Structures are given as structure tokens and as C-alpha cells.
Amino acid sequence: MFGKIIGFEQVDNKIHIGFEEQNVIVEIISASIINFFSPLKREQRLSKAVEDLKVQKCSFSVDSKEDKIIIATDKLNVNIFDDFKVDIYDDSWNILCEDYRGDRKPFVRRGVDGGWAVAAEEGHELKDGDNKLRVQVLKKMEEDMYFYGFGEKTGHLNKKGYHYKMWNTDDPKPHVESFEALYKSIPFFIGLKEKQAFGIFFDNTFESHFDIGKENSDYYYFGAVDGNLDYYFIYGPSMKEVVNRYTDLTGRTPLPQLWTLGYQQCRWAYVPEQRLMEIAKEFRNRDIPCDALYLDIDYMDGYRVFTWDKNKFPNPKEMLSELKQNGFKVVTIIDPGVKKDKGYEIYDKGIKNGYFAADKDNIPYVNKVWPGDALYPDFPNEKVRNWWAENQKIMMDYGVSGIWNDMNEPASFNGPLPDDVVFNNDGIITDHREMHNVFGHYMSKATYEGIKKYTNKRPFVITRACYAGTQKYSTVWTGDNQSLWEHLRMSLPMLMNLGLSGITFCGTDVGGFGFDCTAELLSRWVQVGCFTPLFRNHSSIMTRDQEPWAFDKQTEDINRKYIKLRYKLIPYLYDTLWKQKSSGLPLIRPLMLHYQEDENTYEINDEFLCGENILVAPVIEQGKTARMVYLPKGSNWVDYWTKEVFQGGKYIVKEAPLDLCPVYIKQGTIIPNYPVQNYIGEKKIEELTLDIYPAADDTEIKYVHYQDDGESFEYRKGVYNLYEFLIKGSDDLKGIAIRINKTYRAYRDSYHSFKFKINNIKPAEILADGKAIEFKIVEGAIEFLVESETEIYIK
Numbered sequence: 095m096f097g098k099i100i101g102f103e104q105v106d107n108k109i110h111i112g113f114e115e116q117n118v119i120v121e122i123i124s125a126s127i128i129n130f131f132s133p134l135k136r137e138q139r140l141s142k143a144v145e146d147l148k149v150q151k152c153s154f155s156v157d158s159k160e161d162k163i164i165i166a167t168d169k170l171n172v173n174i175f176d177d178f179k180v181d182i183y184d185d186s187w188n189i190l191c192e193d194y195r196g197d198r199k200p201f202v203r204r205g206v207d208g209g210w211a212v213a214a215e216e217g218h219e220l221k222d223g224d225n226k227l228r229v230q231v232l233k234k235m236e237e238d239m240y241f242y243g244f245g246e247k248t249g250h251l252n253k254k255g256y257h258y259k260m261w262n263t264d265d266p267k268p269h270v271e272s273f274e275a276l277y278k279s280i281p282f283f284i285g286l287k288e289k290q291a292f293g294i295f296f297d298n299t300f301e302s303h304f305d306i307g308k309e310n311s312d313y314y315y316f317g318a319v320d321g322n323l324d325y326y327f328i329y330g331p332s333m334k335e336v337v338n339r340y341t342d343l344t345g346r347t348p349l350p351q352l353w354t355l356g357y358q359q360c361r362w363a364y365v366p367e368q369r370l371m372e373i374a375k376e377f378r379n380r381d382i383p384c385d386a387l388y389l390d391i392d393y394m395d396g397y398r399v400f401t402w403d404k405n406k407f408p409n410p411k412e413m414l415s416e417l418k419q420n421g422f423k424v425v426t427i428i429d430p431g432v433k434k435d436k437g438y439e440i441y442d443k444g445i446k447n448g449y450f451a452a453d454k455d456n457i458p459y460v461n462k463v464w465p466g467d468a469l470y471p472d473f474p475n476e477k478v479r480n481w482w483a484e485n486q487k488i489m490m491d492y493g494v495s496g497i498w499n500d501m502n503e504p505a506s507f508n509g510p511l512p513d514d515v516v517f518n519n520d521g522i523i524t525d526h527r528e529m530h531n532v533f534g535h536y537m538s539k540a541t542y543e544g545i546k547k548y549t550n551k552r553p554f555v556i557t558r559a560c561y562a563g564t565q566k567y568s569t570v571w572t573g574d575n576q577s578l579w580e581h582l583r584m585s586l587p588m589l590m591n592l593g594l595s596g597i598t599f600c601g602t603d604v605g606g607f608g609f610d611c612t613a614e615l616l617s618r619w620v621q622v623g624c625f626t627p628l629f630r631n632h633s634s635i636m637t638r639d640q641e642p643w644a645f646d647k648q649t650e651d652i653n654r655k656y657i658k659l660r661y662k663l664i665p666y667l668y669d670t671l672w673k674q675k676s677s678g679l680p681l682i683r684p685l686m687l688h689y690q691e692d693e694n695t696y697e698i699n700d701e702f703l704c705g706e707n708i709l710v711a712p713v714i715e716q717g718k719t720a721r722m723v724y725l726p727k728g729s730n731w732v733d734y735w736t737k738e739v740f741q742g743g744k745y746i747v748k749e750a751p752l753d754l755c756p757v758y759i760k761q762g763t764i765i766p767n768y769p770v771q772n773y774i775g776e777k778k779i780e781e782l783t784l785d786i787y788p789a790a791d792d793t794e795i796k797y798v799h800y801q802d803d804g805e806s807f808e809y810r811k812g813v814y815n816l817y818e819f820l821i822k823g824s825d826d827l828k829g830i831a832i833r834i835n836k837t838y839r840a841y842r843d844s845y846h847s848f849k850f851k852i853n854n855i856k857p858a859e860i861l862a863d864g865k866a867i868e869f870k871i872v873e874g875a876i877e878f879l880v881e882s883e884t885e886i887y888i889k
């Protein structure tokens with residue numbers, strides 16, 4: 095395809111290499127990130143995901159020797175051969191990633207004459223092949239490799255042995271392991287080889303394929319049906335560094351409004367007004383915290399976006415303001431499909447200005463979605479995005495607090511959009527094949543910009559379809575799961591891999607969307623939801639009710655317990671998000687992200703870390719009341735419920751009756767807690783609780799806590815506070831010294847006091863700034879209060 099190397103030329107950080115048939119550019123983005131590019135479709139890179147490419151100047155060398163070109167940075171050695179074969183080594187020449195030599199040799203699907211036709215008649219489905227790839231890179235499968243990431247995929251954490259397709263797909267059938275595509279396309283993965291991690295981001299928005307040693311165990315490959323060859327090799331060696339660098343390229347999740355971390359209740363559909371108000375009232379009457387309620391498609395007038403059905407909601411503004419007084423924020427759904435309907439303002443304006451995608455004869459393209467005949471806004475066009483952003487004002491003026499973007503794969507009821515539907519991508523005329531996977535991305539971006547402009551608050555957007563980089567604009571949920579134990583099980587690796595793929599703020603429909611939930615399933619699901627980034631219960635029309643109280647008293651109590659625990663953890667979650675701004679590390683993490691040295695963690699599908707310090711090992715099987723828990727090597731772990739300490743590096747058995755979710759806190763950490771509130775902002779938080787798990791030796795614990803107004807963009811001007819808590823045990827462990835430092839102060843509200851809750855110690859005396867203070871023992875932990883910036887000594 096490329097032919098022999100003819101020569102090369104270095105221009106700044108780019109090495110232009112001429113091959114007989116094609117030119118390529120190898121760009122040194124940093125010592126650890128290299129981009130490989132060939133303009134197979136068009137000259138420019140035009141990334142939709144990387145909006146602000148930051149090249150870090152670094153020294154590197156380029157030489158040619160015999161049959162190859164050798165590029166060396168401080169971290170990587172890259173050999174480039176004829177046919178654009180690339181081998182990448184670390185700085186000690188250990189191979190990391192080597193191109194496979196030779197052609198694909200797929201396994202044979204054996205059948206018998208006529209046999210398949212009969213099977214197909216019965217309804218059996220055959221997987222498509224993918225021999226139509228115009229861009230393709232084959233890499234040699236090394237021994238002992240593991241693969242993660244790929245965005246939102248079914249199956250397990252490690253993707254080795256599977257094939258995936260990136261083509262945003264709305265398939266309402268129950269999602270199972272054999273699904274190759276779902277709603278989101280994030281063409282990024284992490285390879286782990288002998289404890290070294292690297293990432294590959296294949297930035298191509300066309301239908302792409304990733305085969306991870308499925309068709310042949312000698313190689314893995316990625317490729318696309320069209321577009322440029324454009325991929326980044328991102329070195330670790332730690333997985334944390336890979337995620338950090340990948341999110342540095344594609345962007346990170348901005349701080350959300352604090353309330354979005356609270357509990358959210360959704361249902362298709364809370365209509366009319368009286369039903370929505372009833373739901374709100376139940377939460378408060380039953381003492382179950384809740385911050386957000388959702389309105390699904392039925393609030394609209396004939397499914398016309400940006401309208402209200404005034405029969406069901408006679409006065410939305412008044413209703414929303416009444417709800418707000420009670421702490422409820424309302425999020426409304428907005429689909430992309432605009433009803434074809436003369437006289438409907440949005441349609442008229444869109445038609446007048448040519449804002450809809452058109453067919454090849456430039457006639458606006460019509461398909462069918464909820465409103466019947468509908469048109470698709472040309473979101474890849476900035477003008478259209480600006481218009482869509484303006485439309486957000488309609489909803490914001492009513493007092494809506496967030497926008498839920500559904501159906502933006504885009505979905506269509508009347509067969510898929512034809513390949514040649516035309517889009518105008520900011521001046522470049524292109525088609526559905528190229529824009530399909532970024533349709534939801536651009537829609538979320540427009541929604542984000544609009545909400546930001548009209549509220550000046552941090553926008554809350556939640557989208558179903560996305561591409562790499564959408565994390566800059568939107569939260570995601572994983573679409574139409576079902577109330578199945580299998581889907582609860584699957585949600586963990588799916589969310590962990592989304593987290594590794596840059597999507598920090600993600601969640602599944604807690605309790606399951608389709609099918610009827612059971613009391614036990616909801617009880618176990620809420621225990622997972624409590625520790626996952628987006629905590630939203632959602633269910634479909636015609637399924638049985640699924641609110642926390644929809645079953646029996648025990649289920650309601652369990653819901654209340656975990657939803658309240660969530661509210662206690664809010665400052666911990668928020669701190670983690672704040673730290674994510676620089677680390678890129680997600681909220682939900684697979685164990686190996688922090689324990690890469692411990693191979694036992696590589697395939698743990700049923701446990702996860704919430705931030706760095708909380709390990710959750712939920713029960714995800716019906717009828718189970720005990721489970722095996724693996725505690726990773728390198729830390730000690732404290733049972734959150736009993737405070738018993740365990741050494742890492744082994745499996746333990748934990749009894750877990752229905753109301754107990756096994757949770758372990760890393761020893762030597764601090765978990766900040768807020769008091770439980772009915773909703774974020776109900777109480778003015780003047781006291782921060784510090785739940786402390788002292789180290790077993792004299793290791794110093796440092797925890798940084800972040801505080802701001804939780805809603806505006808003032809923090810970007812530096813309006814926030816930082817607190818540093820330092821805890822150090824003496825060698826003989828006879829005493830523990832604690833220091834509180836407010837290391838940065840620019841935000842007016844601050845805490846008046848700190849409540850310390852120290853687990854697993856038995857002090858004789860506690861001194862604050864040298865004076866003895868009182869303490870009590872509550873549930874086995876000692877508790878005492880101090881004012882700001884005190885030095886504490888515990889004897």
C-alpha cells in the first residue's frame with residue numbers, strides 16, 4: 095500500500111516520509127506521544143476529538159540506517175520500514191508495539207452446504223466480516239497481553255479475543271457480549287504488555303473495526319472503511335500516564351455542578367405535572383435524598399423539541415420554580431429529530447436557513463423518529479450548532495436545569511440514514527459515513543455551549559451517543575440496558591472501560607431500563623450506583639415502577655441507606671473530579687489502574703475503585719449473600735462496615751446480606767464527608783467531617799480537599815479554597831500528629847470546624863494546639879471537633 099521508503103525530511107516536530115505510493119507524517123507530540131498520519135482521504139488531520147493539540151517541544155533524533163528510519167525521543171525508539179511498518183520500543187529497546195508482517199489470515203467459519211440458509215431462516219445471525227477496510231494497521235500480538243478501553247462495549251474488562259465495531263448504534267435488544275457496537279464510538283484502547291502500558295487512539299470517525307486477536311491470535315488490528323490513517327501511540331509505562339496523556343489530547347471533563355453528583359430519578363414518563371409533583375413529594379416524605387427529576391419525550395407537544403404539551407404541563411415555569419424551591423432540578427430530554435411541520439418555529443427556521451442534513455440533490459433529508467417525519471440538524475456545521483445553542487435558551491428560560499440528548503446516534507425508525515446524506519462540516523462538504531459517529535458529539539457540544547451562554551453555570555448535558563472527546567461537553571449514560579442481573583454485572587466493566595476511555599462522568603440506568611426490575615435487583619443496583627459517577631435510576635414506560643419505594647420496606651430502606659451514603663461522599667467525589675482536571679483519572683476505575691504491578695487485578699470484572707481510595711465489591715448475583723473479594727497487593731484495606739484491617743494481595747470471603755455492599759477503604763487515607771442532605775445546597779456546610787483510616791506505620795498521609803461555589807465558572811478565575819490535611823504517625827505509633835492547612839483561599843465560604851472521625855485507634859489524650867480537648871467514641875471511632883488550621887496531637 096505504501097511501498098518502499100524514498101526519503102524523509104524533518105520540519106520542526108514533524109518527520110515527512112516519502113514512500114513510493116504515499117506520503118506520511120510522523121509527528122512527535124511529546125517524548126511519549128507520537129502521531130502516525132497518512133492523508134489517504136484528505137490532506138488535513140481535521141480531528142473532531144483533539145481540538146487543541148498541544149505539542150510539547152522535546153528533543154528527538156531522526157536517522158536512516160539500511161532499510162529503516164529510526165526516531166528516538168527520551169522515552170521511545172521508533173523504527174520505520176518499507177510499507178510504513180512501524181516498530182515501537184521503550185528507551186531500553188524493549189518492544190512495546192510491533193507491526194505485524196504479512197496479510198490477515200482470518201479463521202474459517204465452517205458450515206455445510208445450505209445449512210446456514212436454514213439457520214438464518216430460524217433467526218440465527220451471522221457476524222459481518224470486515225474485509226472492506228481501506229485503512230488498516232496490523233500489530234503483532236505479544237505474549238501475555240491485555241486490552242482495555244474501547245469506550246462503551248459489552249463483555250468483560252479485558253477485550254482480548256474479541257472484535258468491536260465503532261458505529262454508533264441504537265439497538266433495543268438486550269445488550270449482550272456478542273454486540274460489537276453500541277451507542278458510543280471511542281476508537282481508543284490501552285494495551286498492557288509485561289506490566290508496561292501504552293494506548294492507541296485511532297482518530298477516524300468512519301465505521302472502524304478493532305480486532306483484538308479474534309480472527310487470528312498472532313495479531314490484532316484496527317482499521318476503518320475510509321478516512322485517513324491517523325493514530326496516536328501513547329506511551330505509559332503506567333496506565334495512569336496513558337489515561338493522563340490520552341485525556342490531555344482529547345480533553346477532560348470540566349467540573350460539573352455539585353448537584354449533578356446527587357441522586358437523580360428518571361422514568362419514561364413522569365407526566366402529567368401531577369405525577370411529577372407526586373414523585374417529588376414522595377422523596378421528601380420518605381426522607382430519601384434526591385436532586386434531579388427528568389422529563390422524557392412525553393412532556394413535549396407532539397414530540398416537537400423545545401415545546402411543552404400544555405395539557406400535561408399548563409405552566410412549566412411555575413412548576414419548575416416550585417420544584418426548585420424544594421431542591422429539585424429538572425432535566426428535559428431533547429432529541430435531534432425536528433418534526434416536519436410547517437408553522438412549527440424550529441422546523442421553519444431550520445428549513446429557511448438550510449440547517450438540516452440534505453440528500454445528494456440538496457433536498458432536506460427526512461426519516462422517521464418520535465414526531466413522525468423528522469429532519470436531522472446538520473450539527474457538524476458551526477452555524478447550525480449556534481442555532482441549536484440558541485434554542486437552549488427556550489428551555490433555560492422555563493427554568494430547566496439540564497438537557498438530556500437522546501437518539502443522537504442518530505437513530506431512525508425508517509431504516510438507517512443513507513451513506514450519502516450530506517453534512518457540511520464547518521465548510522467541508524461530507525457525508526453520513528464520516529459524520530455518523532460524531533453526530534452526537536457535535537449535538538452535545540452545541541447543547542453545552544448554549545446552556546453555558548444562557549445560564550453562565552456549568553452546563554449539565556447528558557448524551558447517549560458520543561465520540562472521543564465528548565467528555566468536554568457531556569455526561570453520558572449507557573442507553574437502554576434492561577433490568578437483568580446480567581446487565582448489572584456487565585455495567586461494571588463497561589463503566590470502567592468508559593472511564594479509561596476519557597469518559598469520567600458516566601452511569602447506567604440504575605435498576606435497568608427495559609423489563610421489570612425486582613426488589614432484590616434494585617437493592618443491589620443502588621449499591622453500585624452509589625459509587626458510580628452518574629447515579630440515576632431510570633426505567634421505561636410500561637415496565638413496573640422502579641422508584642426507591644416501588645417494592646417493599648426493606649428495598650426502600652436499602653435505597654435510602656445507599657442514597658444517603660452517596661450524599662456523605664459528595665466531597666470525596668467532587669475532590670476526585672477536581673483532581674481529574676490535572677490527572678485525567680476517572681471516578682470509576684479498574685483495580686489495575688492503581689495496582690498495575692499486581693497481575694491478579696488484570697481481569698477483575700466485578701470490583702472497582704471509586705476514586706483512588708474506595709474499593710467496591712458489590713454483590714451482582716441474585717440470591718448471593720457472600721462473595722469473594724480480591725484486595726490488591728501494595729495496600730492494606732479496611733472494611734468500611736466493621737473497620738477490620740486486611741492485608742492486600744489476597745482473596746477474602748465477605749458476608750453480604752442484602753443490605754450490605756462490601757466496601758473497603760485503603761488504609762492510610764482520609765475520606766471527607768458532608769452531612770446527609772435532602773438535596774445539595776439544602777444545608778450550608780460549615781463543618782467538614784474527615785473519616786480517617788490511619789496508616790499502620792509512620793507514612794505521612796496527605797489529602798487535598800477542594801471547595802468552591804459548586805455551580806459557576808468563578809473557579810476558573812481562581813475563586814476556590816484548598817485545604818491540606820496532613821497526618822503522621824510516629825514510628826512507635828504512640829502518637830499521631832494532624833495538621834490542617836488552608837493552602838489556598840479565595841472563595842468566601844469556608845468551614846468553621848472540622849469533625850475528625852478516626853478509626854482503629856484508642857487514644858489516651860488529644861491535644862489541639864497544645865490544649866487537651868474532649869473526644870467521644872462513636873461506633874468504634876473516636877470523634878472530636880476542631881476549628882480551622884489547628885495542630886492536633888493524639889497520644
Ligand code: MIG
Pocket residue numbers: 361362390391427500501558573574607632633634
Ligand atoms: O426509543 O425517550 O435510551 O432513556 O427513556 C426510546 C424515550 C427512546 C431511549 C432512551 C431512553 C428514553 C427513551 N428513548
